[in-house]
Amino acid sequence: MVDIAARVWNHRWKIDPIVRSLIDTDFYKLLMCQSVFRRSPRTQVTFSLINRSTHIPLATLVDEGELREQLDHVRSLSLTRGESTWMRGNTFYGKRQMFTPAFMDWFENLRLPPYHLERVGDQYELTFEGPWPEVMLWEIPALAILMELRSRAVLETMGKFELQVLYARAMTKLWEKIERLRALDDLRIADFGTRRRHSFLWQDWCVQAMQEGLGQAFTGTSNCLIAKNRDLEAIGTNAHELPMVYAALAEGDTALARAPYDVLSDWHEEHDGNLRIILPDTYGTEGFLQNAPDWLAGWTGIRIDSGDPATGAETAIRWWQSRGEDPREKLIIFSDGLDEAKIAELHRQFAGRTRVSFGWGTLLTNDFRGLTSGDALAPFSLVCKAVAAEGRPTVKLSDNPRKAMGPEAEVERYKRVFGVGEQAEMEVVV
Amino acid sequence: MVDIAARVWNHRWKIDPIVRSLIDTDFYKLLMCQSVFRRSPRTQVTFSLINRSTHIPLATLVDEGELREQLDHVRSLSLTRGESTWMRGNTFYGKRQMFTPAFMDWFENLRLPPYHLERVGDQYELTFEGPWPEVMLWEIPALAILMELRSRAVLETMGKFELQVLYARAMTKLWEKIERLRALDDLRIADFGTRRRHSFLWQDWCVQAMQEGLGQAFTGTSNCLIAKNRDLEAIGTNAHELPMVYAALAEGDTALARAPYDVLSDWHEEHDGNLRIILPDTYGTEGFLQNAPDWLAGWTGIRIDSGDPATGAETAIRWWQSRGEDPREKLIIFSDGLDEAKIAELHRQFAGRTRVSFGWGTLLTNDFRGLTSGDALAPFSLVCKAVAAEGRPTVKLSDNPRKAMGPEAEVERYKRVFGVGEQAEMEVVV
Numbered sequence: 001m002v003d004i005a006a007r008v009w010n011h012r013w014k015i016d017p018i019v020r021s022l023i024d025t026d027f028y029k030l031l032m033c034q035s036v037f038r039r040s041p042r043t044q045v046t047f048s049l050i051n052r053s054t055h056i057p058l059a060t061l062v063d064e065g066e067l068r069e070q071l072d073h074v075r076s077l078s079l080t081r082g083e084s085t086w087m088r089g090n091t092f093y094g095k096r097q098m099f100t101p102a103f104m105d106w107f108e109n110l111r112l113p114p115y116h117l118e119r120v121g122d123q124y125e126l127t128f129e130g131p132w133p134e135v136m137l138w139e140i141p142a143l144a145i146l147m148e149l150r151s152r153a154v155l156e157t158m159g160k161f162e163l164q165v166l167y168a169r170a171m172t173k174l175w176e177k178i179e180r181l182r183a184l185d186d187l188r189i190a191d192f193g194t195r196r197r198h199s200f201l202w203q204d205w206c207v208q209a210m211q212e213g214l215g216q217a218f219t220g221t222s223n224c225l226i227a228k229n230r231d232l233e234a235i236g237t238n239a240h241e242l243p244m245v246y247a248a249l250a251e252g253d254t255a256l257a258r259a260p261y262d263v264l265s266d267w268h269e270e271h272d273g274n275l276r277i278i279l280p281d282t283y284g285t286e287g288f289l290q291n292a293p294d295w296l297a298g299w300t301g302i303r304i305d306s307g308d309p310a311t312g313a314e315t316a317i318r319w320w321q322s323r324g325e326d327p328r329e330k331l332i333i334f335s336d337g338l339d340e341a342k343i344a345e346l347h348r349q350f351a352g353r354t355r356v357s358f359g360w361g362t363l364l365t366n367d368f369r370g371l372t373s374g375d376a377l378a379p380f381s382l383v384c385k386a387v388a389a390e391g392r393p394t395v396k397l398s399d400n401p402r403k404a405m406g407p408e409a410e411v412e413r414y415k416r417v418f419g420v421g422e423q424a425e426m427e428v429v430v
Numbered sequence: 431m432v433d434i435a436a437r438v439w440n441h442r443w444k445i446d447p448i449v450r451s452l453i454d455t456d457f458y459k460l461l462m463c464q465s466v467f468r469r470s471p472r473t474q475v476t477f478s479l480i481n482r483s484t485h486i487p488l489a490t491l492v493d494e495g496e497l498r499e500q501l502d503h504v505r506s507l508s509l510t511r512g513e514s515t516w517m518r519g520n521t522f523y524g525k526r527q528m529f530t531p532a533f534m535d536w537f538e539n540l541r542l543p544p545y546h547l548e549r550v551g552d553q554y555e556l557t558f559e560g561p562w563p564e565v566m567l568w569e570i571p572a573l574a575i576l577m578e579l580r581s582r583a584v585l586e587t588m589g590k591f592e593l594q595v596l597y598a599r600a601m602t603k604l605w606e607k608i609e610r611l612r613a614l615d616d617l618r619i620a621d622f623g624t625r626r627r628h629s630f631l632w633q634d635w636c637v638q639a640m641q642e643g644l645g646q647a648f649t650g651t652s653n654c655l656i657a658k659n660r661d662l663e664a665i666g667t668n669a670h671e672l673p674m675v676y677a678a679l680a681e682g683d684t685a686l687a688r689a690p691y692d693v694l695s696d697w698h699e700e701h702d703g704n705l706r707i708i709l710p711d712t713y714g715t716e717g718f719l720q721n722a723p724d725w726l727a728g729w730t731g732i733r734i735d736s737g738d739p740a741t742g743a744e745t746a747i748r749w750w751q752s753r754g755e756d757p758r759e760k761l762i763i764f765s766d767g768l769d770e771a772k773i774a775e776l777h778r779q780f781a782g783r784t785r786v787s788f789g790w791g792t793l794l795t796n797d798f799r800g801l802t803s804g805d806a807l808a809p810f811s812l813v814c815k816a817v818a819a820e821g822r823p824t825v826k827l828s829d830n831p832r833k834a835m836g837p838e839a840e841v842e843r844y845k846r847v848f849g850v851g852e853q854a855e856m857e858v859v860v
Contacts, residue, residue: 001433001435001436001439003431003433003436005431006431006433009431159642160642161605161638161639161642161643162605162642162643164601164639165601165602165605165639167598168597168598168599168600168601168602168605169598169602170598171594171595171598172595172598172599172602175591175592175595175598208591209591209594209595212589212590212591212592213591213592
């Protein structure tokens with residue numbers, strides 16, 4: 001039986017929207033947004049899309065009209081009643097009313113602010129300017145839209161069965177990874193793959209496959225919409241944009257040096273338990289930990305998001321020991337460029353010495369490497385970052401100089417203030 | 431949108447029928463049936479299921495009640511108006527009205543005769559007795575039902591995503607074969623996989639994948655229902671049951687020796703062109719060709735269905751040459767135990783020397799080898815054969831002694847009459 005009504009309904013769509021919900025975003029965005037909404041609601045920021053994979057000519061692959069339609073569609077979205085009910089009523093990290101009534105009232109009335117799009121050569125310049133709590137919510141949908149429009153452009157050239165076999169191959173590939181991960185005792189792993197997913201439907205499939213294939217070892221997804229629809233835990237804490245904006249707003253070097261700790265001090269007031277996760281690499285992990293106040297050593301764990309992950313974890317373990325903490329009670333979350341072999345390796349290396357958890361991103365939700373001719377669907381490194389706050393440029397150093405960003409003079413100043421010396425360059429996988 | 435009506439409708443089925451149409455069968459069955467209907471409508475025959483793969487305990491795997499329900503469902507089927515219209519109005523092998531009005535009148539009123547089912551140890555004894563034109567139509571549905579019930583028994587133990595990945599793997603596997611076959615110039619290949627298919631839906635998928643992946647090189651399918659639904663050529667000519675029954679009915683050795691030629695003499699009256707395909711191996715290819723009348727050398731081609739296929743093809747080529755025929759104008763159809771590597775090898779060896787065509791069976795529609803733990807879905811060798819005619823046992827020798835069947839004394843007599851000496855044993859793949 002053909003469902004005629006469904007087909008007719010589908011005919012009506014002017015476009016097939018990529019992002020269909022304001023909560024089709026990472027959980028940490030909403031947590032951070034609430035924090036920013038409370039503390040810095042009027043701070044003006046600029047977010048900008050940056051294609052680190054310059055060999056991918058995005059503006060050639062993706063039609064500007066289609067891109068505008070997708071971005072415009074996101075601007076038409078508002079929180080639905082069911083989404084609001086979920087955010088207000090659901091338990092996050094074991095806590096009720098994670099989102100305050102004041103924040104929810106604001107969020108329910110929110111529409112995303114305008115975007116600025118310009119084609120420059122083979123790339124797009126896509127920026128968002130306005131109040132921080134509004135602009136920051138563009139990051140994930142903007143990335144997801146560009147990733148999926150690029151996927152669609154490639155998929156459009158393929159035959160019906162070629163398409164089926166493409167997804168068959170992708171499913172097989174992921175399932176074989178899951179089968180190997182299943183062999184790891186006490187694995188804890190979550191989906192962090194929203195921003196650079198192949199597509200929404202594919203991410204949704206990946207999450208469900210992880211759920212069936214890994215059972216309790218699969219702890220949840222960073223994607224709020226999928227968490228809601230699939231009755232999973234929404235996972236995530238905080239990200240680089242907080243220290244980057246705090247740092248940009250700092251007056252003078254002393255305030256700059258203090259900015260990353262101010263971020264966590266604010267977070268400390270708002271959250272406890274498993275939400276107290278340090279992200280130490282914004283301006284170099286070594287210096288950050290050396291100069292950290294003692295109360296930070298009491299936090300639950302640390303997230304390793306750049307540099308060599310084993311080195312970062314060893315650094316964290318030594319730091320906890322030096323502050324009289326027991327690393328076996330601490331949590332290390334690996335979240336940078338993971339694939340199943342690296343996960344297994346890190347798990348072997350650190351399980352038992354500390355609590356270990358993994359946030360698996362792009363190579364969970366977009367590992368189409370080797371599945372098409374010319375590898376046209378291989379994922380690439382697209383980011384959307386806060387590049388300015390109140391007209392001042394932001395800086396990120398991270399533990400991998402290839403991930404650094406900001407004006408050269410400012411980068412040098414930050415390196416000096418944060419005592420960052422030589423850093424090992426590492427390939428940015430995705 | 432959920433199609434409520436479709437779901438409610440599906441709830442109503444007492445069973446999920448495996449065979450839903452009397453033309454969900456091989457085209458050559460219908461061609462032979464018409465011939466038998468005309469010449470031997472009252473000949474009493476017995477068909478019997480034989481599981482050559484005795485390590486597969488069919489009666490343990492497949493529930494007897496479910497098997498009976500499926501067989502009973504087939505007995506409830508009759509030709510639909512659309513199916514009848516297709517058979518009456520379609521062009522087969524370039525010819526209109528392949529099926530005569532007299533045959534169609536009979537077929538439209540046909541219901542399949544009763545079956546006899548008994549469990550004996552770990553196997554089923556499943557037999558069909560009655561008039562030849564009715565009983566012969568049980569062969570393909572009986573095989574398809576048992577194959578698919580065995581598949582379903584294994585599939586029932588699997589999770590939702592495990593299932594999806596199983597089919598993803600099977601699709602990938604087939605597509606990779608298709609991609610390798612695509613490299614062969616002037617390939618001609620058809621689906622012969624109805625009888626030992628994994629399932630109807632899977633065969634239908636395989637056929638469509640071949641259609642998209644191979645284009646003109648894919649010449650059609652032996653399955654009439656799929657040929658009708660997908661607007662493809664229905665492919666097939668004749669099979670061993672004709673010489674086996676003719677031979678069983680022959681009075682004395684002289685008549686026995688002549689029986690296989692009588693079959694083709696009758697066929698010669700009824701069909702021409704690409705339907706004049708010799709199946710020479712029922713009682714040994716060598717002797718059959720040596721003693722064949724000259725008019726047979728004028729036939730279009732030969733089908734190699736047992737023994738080493740290259741040897742069989744060389745034998746045929748030498749035979750045509752010895753009869754003053756040009757092998758380059760002849761057609762050799764390979765149809766035994768083919769997989770893509772063997773197809774490529776035979777294609778390389780014979781293309782140009784003769785016209786070559788392939789009837790790809792079990793390893794097209796049921797290559798689930800290596801896809802589940804314990805290889806529980808690997809295909810196996812199940813046949814359903816005429817074992818008696820008018821109370822006399824039938825005999826098959828073929829070019830592979832492992833495919834031989836019949837009472838020992840009769841096998842010896844046939845070997846003597848047809849001058850069959852030593853034969854090379856070959857593993858029966860599927």
